[in-house]
Amino acid sequence: MTDGPLDPETPPTLGELLERYATLRDTLLGLEAEKIELGEVIKAALLRGERAETDLYRSSIKVQRRLEYPLERFREVFGDAATLEVASIDKKKAEALARAGDLDGEKLRDIALVREIQALVLTAKGG
Structure with a gap:
C-alpha cells in the first residue's frame, strides 16, 4: 500500500x-x-x-506544585489500612491488566480521573 x-x-x-x-x-x-x-x-x-525561541515560537514552563507522600514512610506512620485507602494506581499497569482481561476495561475508564501536570508551552510570536 x-x-x-x-x-x-x-x-x-x-x-x-x-x-x-x-x-x-x-x-x-x-x-x-x-x-x-x-x-x-x-x-x-x-x-x-x-x-x-524560534522564528515562530517562544517557549516557557508552566509549573504546578503537587504535594506527594512517600509510600513507605506513609505506611510506617499511618499503617497498612490507611495506606491502602490512599494508594495511587499505576495507569500503565492498570491498563495492561485491562488489556489482558484481568480488569474490566469499561469500569476502569469509568473511574479514571484527570490530573494536571507540568507542560512545555509554545507561544506563537507576533500574531
Missing part, C-alpha cells in the same frame, strides 16, 4: 488497511517518544535559566 491517500477506484484490502494503520501507529509512537524526550531536554534547559 502507498503512503498517499486511498484510491477510491481500487479499495484497499483489509490487510493493506491494517498495514497502513500499523505504520501510522508506529510512526506516531516514535514521534511521541521523541517529542517527550526533546520536551524533557528543553524543560531542563529552561529550568536552568536558558531561553529557547
Whole structure:
C-alpha cells in the first residue's frame, strides 16, 4: 500500500488497511517518544535559566506544585489500612491488566480521573 491517500477506484484490502494503520501507529509512537524526550531536554534547559525561541515560537514552563507522600514512610506512620485507602494506581499497569482481561476495561475508564501536570508551552510570536 502507498503512503498517499486511498484510491477510491481500487479499495484497499483489509490487510493493506491494517498495514497502513500499523505504520501510522508506529510512526506516531516514535514521534511521541521523541517529542517527550526533546520536551524533557528543553524543560531542563529552561529550568536552568536558558531561553529557547524560534522564528515562530517562544517557549516557557508552566509549573504546578503537587504535594506527594512517600509510600513507605506513609505506611510506617499511618499503617497498612490507611495506606491502602490512599494508594495511587499505576495507569500503565492498570491498563495492561485491562488489556489482558484481568480488569474490566469499561469500569476502569469509568473511574479514571484527570490530573494536571507540568507542560512545555509554545507561544506563537507576533500574531
